Amino acid sequence: MFNFITHRPLWVNILAGIVIAVVFFFIFIFSLNWFTHHDQSKTVPQVTGKSFADAKEILEKSGFEVEIQDSIYVDTTKAMQVIKQVPDADEVVKVNRTVYLTINRSVPPMIDMPNIVGFSYRSAEMALRNANLRPGDTTFKADFAKNAVLEQRYEGSTIKPGTRIRMGSTIDMVLGDGVGNRQFVVPSLVGMTYAEAKALLEANGLAFGAKIIEPGIQDTLNAYIYRQRPERFDDEKKFRYIRSGQLIDIWLQTEKPAVDTAVAPDPEVANQ
Numbered sequence: 429m430f431n432f433i434t435h436r437p438l439w440v441n442i443l444a445g446i447v448i449a450v451v452f453f454f455i456f457i458f459s460l461n462w463f464t465h466h467d468q469s470k471t472v473p474q475v476t477g478k479s480f481a482d483a484k485e486i487l488e489k490s491g492f493e494v495e496i497q498d499s500i501y502v503d504t505t506k507a508m509q510v511i512k513q514v515p516d517a518d519e520v521v522k523v524n525r526t527v528y529l530t531i532n533r534s535v536p537p538m539i540d541m542p543n544i545v546g547f548s549y550r551s552a553e554m555a556l557r558n559a560n561l562r563p564g565d566t567t568f569k570a571d572f573a574k575n576a577v578l579e580q581r582y583e584g585s586t587i588k589p590g591t592r593i594r595m596g597s598t599i600d601m602v603l604g605d606g607v608g609n610r611q612f613v614v615p616s617l618v619g620m621t622y623a624e625a626k627a628l629l630e631a632n633g634l635a636f637g638a639k640i641i642e643p644g645i646q647d648t649l650n651a652y653i654y655r656q657r658p659e660r661f662d663d664e665k666k667f668r669y670i671r672s673g674q675l676i677d678i679w680l681q682t683e684k685p686a687v688d689t690a691v692a693p694d695p696e697v698a699n700q
Contacts (some may be wrong), residue, residue, distance in 0.1 A: 429628055448474065452477070458668040459485045459572075460541065466632070469522050470490060470519065470520070470522075471489055471516055471518055472490075472492070472513075472516065472521060474518070475487060475513055475517070475529070476511065476517065476598060479506070479508055480496075480511055480529065480531050481508075481583075487527050489544070492523075492524070492527045493527070494528040494529065495526050495527075495528050495529075496513075496531060497514065497528035497530055498530045498531075499533050500533065501532075501533040501595050505532045506532065507534035508531055508532060508534050509532045510531055511530045511531060511532055512529070513525065513529055514527070514528045535594045535599075538595070539559060539560065540590050540591070540592065540593075541580070541581050541582070541587050541590060541592075542556070542561075542601075543580075545580055546576060547576070548575055548576060549575045549576075549577065549603055556599055561595070561597055562596065562597065562599065563598075564599055564601070565600045565601060566597040566601050566603055567601075568601075568602070569602050569604060569605065570604075571602070571604030572604065572607065572633040572671075572672035573606075573673075574606030575604065576604045577602070578626070579601070580602075581600040582597060582599055582600070604673075606673045607671045610633070610672050612670070613660070613667045613669060613670075614624075614658055614659070614660050614668045614670045615634075617629075618653055618654060618655065618685055618687060619652065619684060620651070620652070620653050621649065621651065621684055621686035622649050622651050622652075622653065625653055632672065633673060634670065634673070634675070634676060635673075635675055635676075636675065636676060636677075637677040638678075639677075639680065640677070640679045640680065641680045642680060642682070644682065648680065648689070651680040653678045654679055654680070654681050655678070656677065656679070657676065657677040657678075658676065
């Protein structure tokens with residue numbers, strides 16, 4: 429069976445084997461060029477910003493495979509729009525290369541509503557944006573906590589923290605206007621020290637406005653108030669009223685002045 433091999437000299441068989449090996453080697457090398465598309469390259473077209481359907485059509489016509497790598501949600505971008513592509517546009521790559529796309533979701537995912545009640549408006553706005561929610565309309569309500577969030581609302585109703593809500597939803601806020609709805613007689617600060625008056629005002633949601641200090645006062649906390657604005661009485665000797673969040677200007681001196689001994693009747697708290 430093997431006479432055609434054995435009847436030849438050994439060196440002939442060795443030479444034939446070498447020739448066959450070289451032939452197979454070159455066949456293998458040239459087949460690699462065909463399989464790997466060596467020296468066949470194309471420029472990746474720009475598809476970012478296009479719809480997924482359009483992007484897929486453009487890439488496939490250019491000889492590329494298409495695969496969705498990720499999907500995220502951006503409320504300022506259209507649904508199913510291409511946000512990112514890899515490789516980037518204008519890169520030169522081999523034909524049949526896969527282009528990976530990141531697209532915008534068609535349906536926003538559900539997230540937990542954060543708690544922004546008590547935040548300042550700026551802090552609440554930042555918290556909403558960090559949660560991928562939109563700050564909406566603001567309305568004001570009588571409260572001495574100026575620009576603090578009193579209520580968080582969604583589609584006209586109060587929304588509780590932790591409620592599941594679509595990402596990108598708009599949240600309206602009710603803010604304090606800096607003036608409370610509790611109305612009461614202006615307190616008499618004349619004759620009090622600065623420290624005593626400060627404690628009284630803070631207990632009633634009030635604060636000092638301008639502070640006029642006479643020369644020579646070294647201890648402001650123990651200085652006496654001898655004048656205030658607004659005063660306790662108006663020109664007709666009737667009690668003045670004030671709301672939480674308003675300010676009272678004071679004048680300070682070292683000596684204790686005469687104290688206003690007029691006692692206010694039990695005033696009715698007015699809610700407006």
